């Protein structure tokens with residue numbers, strides 16, 4: 285495999301008035317975004333469309349996933365003013381659909397669930413018309429923590445399995461496939477719309493992708509996104525292969541044939557990419573119909 289990125293992975297460069305406005309809102313409210321912390325290739329596009337994914341509970345993570353660029357360590361504080369600032373930033377960005385994510389805070393008894401719930405409620409109070417999608421960690425499989433978040437009633441519960449079962453240990457050191465599936469199943473059992481994401485190009489086989497997609501459908505997951513893994517720095521897991529746009533289109537078709545409500549599949553697709561469009565499609569708010577391929 286060539287180390288050079290194929291041309292289909294070239295993303296839009298950051299810039300423009302909307303981009304600068306998002307930059308200002310994020311800075312003024314002293315927020316972190318996963319867009320920046322994860323070096324997401326889509327910042328030029330998403331921020332120019334006036335949207336960013338805010339990352340709560342700090343920017344130091346207790347986990348050390350080998351694909352992720354977020355700093356690992358022992359976080360030192362809890363910022364109790366954060367929920368209100370996140371809510372204000374959602375209002376300033378005038379978002380109809382917001383995606384909030386967080387680092388893992390395994391050192392806290394509730395994994396940060398109370399801050400998650402406070403954030404959801406603060407956003408809803410200030411932005412009653414905004415749909416809230418939460419992209420959460422596995423809360424170490426603690427049902428009480430997950431229920432604390434679900435009790436705040438986000439519109440979409442998003443939790444990423446990231447990769448196939450065999451590669452979990454190598455890719456997400458402290459996570460487990462069965463635990464991630466449990467998060468999705470538990471949320472579904474409580475009646476929530478669920479969403480998950482897979483990175484391709486970390487060493488998975490075709491058969492393993494098929495099995496994973498079937499597992500997720502067995503868990504009644506509603507929205508699935510698939511994208512190319514990109515190595516953030518030389519210290520991270522190397523890219524195993526460049527998945528072609530054509531293969532992404534095949535996975536898109538296959539996902540729809542399995543019965544997922546919405547599948548977005550393409551080289552630059554990330555868990556929070558086009559989240560509003562996916563939600564509109566899922567809830568039937570997109571009168572043009574169709575589905576998202578992004579390849």
Ligand code: SF4
Nearest residue numbers: 319324326327330556
């Ligand atoms: S895809 Fe998600 S993480 Fe990447 S820039 Fe867009 S909103 Fe941010």
